[in-house]
Amino acid sequence: MVDGHTRALRTEFVDGNRPLTPRTCLIVDDSRIIRKVARRIVEGLGFEVDEAADGSEALAFCAGVMPEIILLDWSMPVMDGMTFLRRLRTLPGGAGPKILFCTIETRAERIAEALSAGADDYVMKPFDGEILTSKFAEVGAV
């Protein structure tokens, strides 16, 4: 379990600019290809990456270990991103992870809806490494 105390300790032990323990990111997307592409970019930013194929899998993962940042698709089978986000925020420690929605939904109303539901930022697909890096920077993850 990673609680707030452990996380504080992690960031104290720094080697240059990089924490000694890698930072963690959970990528939630039903597309294996998107997960693979995103993983490569996020690992490049120095994160340890885990994957989940839908909201339900992601919620089970978070009940065990809270990642620092979650890249979250909206439309997925079993449990969609919005439902996952609402449930995550009710879990102990669930307010901690930064949530980056990452979806093909690009209508302004839907983006506003995601932000008001508690997402920290929003990535419209398609994206590339530069976009994802700048989003991580804007939410203070890198």
Added chain:
Amino acid sequence: MSPEDFDRLQTLMATRAGSRLTRDRMKLAEHRLGPVARREGFETVEAMMAALWAKPVARLGWLVIEALLNPETWFRRDRPTFDTFARELLPVLSAARQGAPIKVWSAGCSTGQEAWSLAIGALDAGLTAEIVATDLSQRALEKARSGAYTGFEIQRGLKASTMLDWFDQVEDNWIANARLRSAVHFARANLLDASKDEHRFDVIFCRHVICDMEPARRAGVLDNLERRLVDDGCLFLGPDEQLANDSLAFRPVAGRKGLFVKSPAALSRAA
């Protein structure tokens, strides 16, 4: 493209734009000039070059120069620069100017992302800034004036909430809204040209421009910037751009990468 064509291109870029076209960019130059040649009705880039050397038409010359300038930019590029501007400089300058609008110049604005980012910073801080954004490239300026960016462009550097606050979605584009537009004025300018009027700015942004210039042209450009800057004003270059011996007009501010103020020499010359 023949080596002779490339040599003449190099000279054209250096004399008209002050721009350095290094030999390793020959392939890139050919690639960039292809669409220009097609639009202008030439069979090949070589044919366009031959026509240009035979009869140097200003319009065609500028189209060629524009295509070879580096247009790369994005929103809030080098983020700390924008935070320094909005959180530290603007409040101090606004107080010193007793609430009068702060005059800002985005010199070498390309497609406008820097200018909009500065305007957003000022407006979000509740301060008024008048931003003049200039570039050598008419094509880049057209895009900047349209204020329209693709999903790809808009989210490179902007948070979604900022995007929703300041841009309207029109089909696949995101377009700067009326309030943001009212803060920025775009115009064409060549940084090699000396100022012909007394207009001065409180802050000048000229980032990632000097580094692409011929070393011999840099001092002149920096002198032009210095004359456009009020005595207690600031100049921002890119965070990794250094002046070395290029100019006696500015000195770096310790602890703030890319931030410069007028040197004592420049100030005493003004006095």
